Amino acid sequence: MSGGARAVARCDALGVAPYSDMEGGLYRGYLNPSYTAAQDALAGWMAQAGMAVYRDAAANLIGRYDGTQPGAPALLIGSHLDSVRDGGRYDGPLGIMLGLEAVAALHQSGKRLPFPIEVIAFGDEEGSRFPAAMLTSRAVAGTLAPEALDIADADGVSLSQAGVSLSDYLSAARGPGTTLAYLEAHIEQGPVLEADGLAVGTVTGIAAQLRYQAVIKGMAGHAGTSSMPLRRDAVAGAAEMILAIEKIARADASDLVATVGRIEALPGAPNVIAGEVRFTIDIRSGEEARRDRAAEAILDALASIANHRDLNYAIQRVHDLPASPCDPALMDLMDAATADAGYPIRRLVSGAGHDAMVMAALCPTAMLFIRCKHGISHNPAEHVDPADADVALQVMLGFIDRLGATFDPA
């Protein structure tokens, strides 16, 4: 079996009990019994691949493959082991399994790099059990505040009751200068690579994101007795606004995306004209300036529609995440490794968040996206072709090789 096929098969193996806490599907919450079982399986595979295995204070599992130069900073390769409820088998684990396969290939050929390689399986990226996302990569990157640990799951079980020591937790942080780079392979979770007929792509960074909460107020009224010209219908106004948002995003033929994902009409009765509508707006782009220009155009359009329809409105910015660019020099290495392997170079932005965006606070980061069928993710239908995983593995090995060649211990 090829390394890529084995990586995919291992993700499949972890997709069922005892590695899932859900009947007939995959749910693996951080620190759940399924999580511990998956760590145990992974630890065995890491040891087989020639790694020394340990668990850090944030309950991340790490396999270490030593380098030739003592004290050299480590290349970290990883992704997350946790999974959303009824999720797919590859979102997260595939990046870990491919890191593992990269080391297995080096080990088998007796090759060591000047620097150590550590394959890290992050415990929480998805907020799979506790109301906090990327808890464990934030612990490793050293960006986690102690207050962030004061959380409990839906059953009221605190983080410490779930089996980690809160006083030790932040010691999972890696010191500055200890980490050479962070490499994460991940399924694209979108349709771009598939549309272009490509197995892999170099990620340029994680998109900048803005989120707004809009409240539109008109006048509630009787659906039977209020004549059309006199209405101040908040739903009809919101509908026009939502179409305007879509039109603005579509007109920008770049990586810009805008979404109204939640809408609520009040009072919400079939025989009442809605007096109030609330909806969310999510705007993302790899470039902050582009995102902000679109946001401005959207806010202008909403103001003009509200004015025209005599509606009152309030729009609150609830979320502003800056872009997290990947390291330009590492992107070049990834492109070169892709070309070496005989595949076309494609760069694309990640619209979704990943551990890499957190790790960027600690060290330069690189990400490789892998095609997934129809772009489907967070869904049991998530699918990756083992041949694509093999391409990713080949590119990752080329990347590691080139990183070794450029490594300057001074």
Ligand SMILES: [Zn+2]
């Ligand atoms: Zn993921």
